Amino acid sequence: MNGTRQHVLILGGTTEGRGLAEALAGDPAAWRVTSSLAGRVAAPRLPPGDVRTGGFGGTEGLARWLREHAVDALVDATHPFAGTMSAHAAAAAAAAGVPLLGLRRPGWTPVPGDRWHPVDSAAGAAALLPALGGRVFLTTGRTDLAAFAGDAARWFLVRSVDPPEPPYPPRTEVVLDRGPFTYDGERALMTRHRVDVLVTKDSGGAATAPKLAVARDLGLPVVVVRRPPAPPGVPAVPDVAGALEWLRGGDQAG
Template identity: 90%
Template sequence: MTGTQQHVLILGGTTEGRGLAEALAGEPAARWRVTSSLAGLVAAPRLPPGEVRTGGFGGTGGLVRWLREHAVDVVVDATHPFAETMSAHAAAAAAATGVPLLGLRRPGWTAGPGDRWHMVDSAEQAAALLPALGGRVFLTTGRTGLAAFAGDAGRWFLVRSVDAPGPPHPPRMEVVLDRGPFTHDGERALMTRHRVDVLVTKDSGGAATAPKLAVARELGLPVVIVRRPPAPPGVPAVPDVAGALEWLRAGR
């Protein structure tokens, strides 16, 4: 690493992306220029320090142009583990420009003793399992993932999301607008109050939304978990902000 300021583009919108921006902002300003890019899917996101841009790039080609026009030295893909399209665009743009790319990927969750997990590959597969598992569903796949459950009139859904979901969605549902981190006591109160008998979620990983899994274990509830899509091949990855800082400081 030379003494020249490095322009770091963080593809963010996650706790890890915001944490990395905060960590870099705490270092000498002459070392890093940080731009965080947010997808714009949340109406009032928690903004990281530094420069922030919102919205897509217009595919791989648009990202390639942005990297060149803004003299980006390194990209950190800290998007959500299910942001498959953005991660693919980042990998392709990095290959086209020669800009180094790092994946910042929080580890997925691991089942433990007492867990009744059913792993599936899609929301559609999750929906197909529900008739055999329960009638009151706590659905935490995000507001954009409700279409797969829209045809299920036989179950009642408790849907939690940051912003209100639009159609298509399940005909029988109650919406809770909230964002993590969540607490064990809070999740237990929510799930018992609504008499939830099955939980559906994505393998997002991280501690902020994990308490619901512990509560489901305590209550003996089945949990349907959508597996993560595969990360782009050939992209180095670290599990946390500390690993990303080490990689950046080492000059990649």
């Protein structure tokens, strides 16, 4: 993608999406960048360039937007668990004839000392808890709380950027916070609340990883919800540098 100024649409909201927008905005003669945010966070950190908020109206709506706004490349930098949006992006890009790249931070991997219990869903995590502990640090995000709402036997510490809405467990304490988090801060939080089991999604990245190190050092079990599969046939890179290489002349045909 060389020569004239290129319009890149970033499906963002992640650290990687903001980083790519910042890199492209630094060269306005070459790139026009638009970032699309889902609108689930009340006060998101806005990237540079044009920003739109909210859904497109499914696959057809996104394909229409790509055509109407003369998008030259689509980068799916959504959260690793935004499976529906990634599927829509793949179908829309194919329909509109726009090259698509997945920008996916690598997932976490266990190391010696970890006591991980992988599951495929929040419901699977909820089913494991009776055998693991009674004081749960639940960091799967507010959209998955309903899976745990029927558990009155356990106490839950729920961390979220915005206040969660019901349903959620009856014995719940909410802490509103946004990463990145530190090891010392996570250890203080978990020991103060006498947490004996951690539940998390395999989001990857450094911003929320310290809780895993704390759980390891405290000998706590960790229930890890696996990522949904990425759309088949979509090229992917793990970082902003890889996305820039692809945009500047990599294999956009995938």
